Amino acid sequence: MVIRARETILAGTQITIPYDYELTWVSRARNLTPIIGGPCDCVMCVSERADGENAYRLRQKLIEDTETARLDNGRSAGSTIFDIKLEQAHTKRLVSTYRTDQGLPRAPLFTAYLYTMQSMDQDATELNRPDLLKHSIRMGFEALKAAGFTNIDTKLTGNTLSSRVLPVSKECVATCLVDINTCIVLMAHLSASFLALSEIGCAESWFRAAWWGKYTLCISSLDDWLIYIISTRSKFWWGPGVV
Numbered sequence: 001m002v003i004r005a006r007e008t009i010l011a012g013t014q015i016t017i018p019y020d021y022e023l024t025w026v027s028r029a030r031n032l033t034p035i036i037g038g039p040c041d042c043v044m045c046v047s048e049r050a051d052g053e054n055a056y057r058l059r060q061k062l063i064e065d066t067e068t069a070r071l072d073n074g075r076s077a078g079s080t081i082f083d084i085k086l087e088q089a090h091t092k093r094l095v096s097t098y099r100t101d102q103g104l105p106r107a108p109l110f111t112a113y114l115y116t117m118q119s120m121d122q123d124a125t126e127l128n129r130p131d132l133l134k135h136s137i138r139m140g141f142e143a144l145k146a147a148g149f150t151n152i153d154t155k156l157t158g159n160t161l162s163s164r165v166l167p168v169s170k171e172c173v174a175t176c177l178v179d180i181n182t183c184i185v186l187m188a189h190l191s192a193s194f195l196a197l198s199e200i201g202c203a204e205s206w207f208r209a210a211w212w213g214k215y216t217l218c219i220s221s222l223d224d225w226l227i228y229i230i231s232t233r234s235k236f237w238w239g240p241g242v243v
């Protein structure tokens with residue numbers, strides 16, 4: 001494991017790392033109590049506890065509904081717009097269980113936005129609906145936000161960021177409590193979606209983000225994605241030395 005500090009650590013400072021990735025504070029507490037003698041008091045767990053019992057119950061139910069729906073539905077055999085509307089309504093309810101958007105990672109929301117993004121992406125391809133691809137990209141941005149990423153560049157067109165600027169803040173890596181590998185693959189996915197829309201500037205920008213993630217986090221599973229992206233658009237820019 002490689003741990004990178006984003007600030008100077010003085011001798012004697014207690015260092016904490018996220019090592020339980022359950023979706024709610026209750027399930028994390030179940031795992032952590034035998035180890036640390038009580039529920040976790042990290043900023044995310046404290047915030048979720050403060051949301052209250054009713055919010056927790058509804059959230060838990062919505063998480064279970066998501067899992068059941070993914071097991072049951074036949075998206076692999078083709079999907080419908082109707083399903084997407086249901087997924088969006090579900091995500092909206094999940095959002096309502098959080099008091100305010102405090103910029104903390106929300107793992108259940110990340111999963112919900114990711115699923116909706118994938119569904120929209122599938123429908124965009126099957127139904128030849130570029131407008132859905134734009135919605136899918138927006139869901140990807142929301143997923144990254146729910147993962148704790150900040151300073152997300154949400155432009156959908158004409159991106160002309162300098163080659164040394166990323167469309168997300170690099171600070172997040174230290175605080176991200178959801179599956180960071182999936183986040184990086186999601187960035188590559190955003191790049192591919194922008195390519196499909198012929199938004200080369202945005203595609204390039206998100207490609208850089210994925211490339212940065214791959215090398216910062218040493219994710220090998222991203223290779224196939226990057227090769228796919230490079231091979232599908234020969235005029236697509238990429239090169240060493242950025243970031």
Ligand SMILES: [Zn+2]
Pocket residue numbers: 028040041042043044045046
């Ligand atoms: Zn915690």
